[in-house]
Amino acid sequence: MGQIELKGVAKRFGDAEVIPPLDLTINDGEFVVFVGPSGCGKSTLLRLIAGLEDVSGGKIEIDGRDATAERPAQRGLAMVFQSYALYPHMSVRKNIAFPLKMSKMPQAEINEKVTNAAEVLNLTNYLDRRPGQLSGGQRQRVAIGRAIVRSPKAFLFDEPLSNLDAALRVNMRLEISELHNELKTTMIYVTHDQVEAMTMADKIVVLQAGRIEQVGSPLELYRSPKNRFVAGFIGSPK
Numbered sequence: 232m233g234q235i236e237l238k239g240v241a242k243r244f245g246d247a248e249v250i251p252p253l254d255l256t257i258n259d260g261e262f263v264v265f266v267g268p269s270g271c272g273k274s275t276l277l278r279l280i281a282g283l284e285d286v287s288g289g290k291i292e293i294d295g296r297d298a299t300a301e302r303p304a305q306r307g308l309a310m311v312f313q314s315y316a317l318y319p320h321m322s323v324r325k326n327i328a329f330p331l332k333m334s335k336m337p338q339a340e341i342n343e344k345v346t347n348a349a350e351v352l353n354l355t356n357y358l359d360r361r362p363g364q365l366s367g368g369q370r371q372r373v374a375i376g377r378a379i380v381r382s383p384k385a386f387l388f389d390e391p392l393s394n395l396d397a398a399l400r401v402n403m404r405l406e407i408s409e410l411h412n413e414l415k416t417t418m419i420y421v422t423h424d425q426v427e428a429m430t431m432a433d434k435i436v437v438l439q440a441g442r443i444e445q446v447g448s449p450l451e452l453y454r455s456p457k458n459r460f461v462a463g464f465i466g467s468p469k
């Protein structure tokens with residue numbers, strides 16, 4: 232299960248209200264993309280869901296349970312950081328196993344999970360390499376592997392492809408979509424890239440200045456944008 236419900240969730244930094252109270256439901260298994268211009272609050276919203284920031288108001292429910300006061304590790308979600316967050320001195324195997332080591336899981340179980348994740352991500356032949364000996368795409372897959380081994384209720388991605396070159400970005404986009412088809416786990420994916428949003432999402436959440444402008448499928452947003460901002464952003468002729 233991986234249903235996430237935001238009820239009146241708000242965030243202030245000092246006097247600045249970065250996220251006015253908002254409601255949003257993310258259904259189990261959905262691929263949801265938060266899209267909007269730089270500074271609109273996408274990362275903040277994701278960090279609130281992950282528990283890396285405390286809400287200033289409202290409530291976050293995960294599978295019907297109030298998770299607002301829970302620490303990140305208790306929420307059962309996995310944030311996928313950009314590939315440069317890997318440990319350069321550790322092998323791929325150790326990088327992927329790292330979160331499990333922290334949780335004191337028995338070694339045999341860790342090995343099995345790492346093997347399975349490596350298979351899903353086509354990293355089986357790279358487990359003994361270090362991140363510096365991998366391509367950008369492979370490094371990104373290791374970062375995803377680190378999330379997969381925890382069997383999270385949802386994956387949270389914050390612009391995971393922004394430091395990859397254009398060709399690789401297209402590739403990784405497809406890989407993440409395939410991963411979603413395979414695992415069917417809820418994914419929340421933050422990007423400022425309209426093409427990523429339109430091609431990957433089941434549901435797009437368009438944000439501007441911390442407010443939700445519109446929520447809908449790519450087709451709904453394309454066909455019936457609620458306002459000029461959404462139309463301009465999604466790039467339909469209206």
Ligand code: ADP
Nearest residue numbers: 244247249267268269270271272273274275276
């Ligand atoms: P995005 O990810 O869409 O580019 P962010 O969520 O990073 O946007 O930022 C939204 C707004 O919140 C910006 O105006 C940013 O300056 C502000 N902000 C983000 N984090 C902090 C913080 N820790 N302290 C103060 N302001 C912040």
Ligand code: MG
Nearest residue numbers: 273274275389
């Ligand atoms: Mg951001």
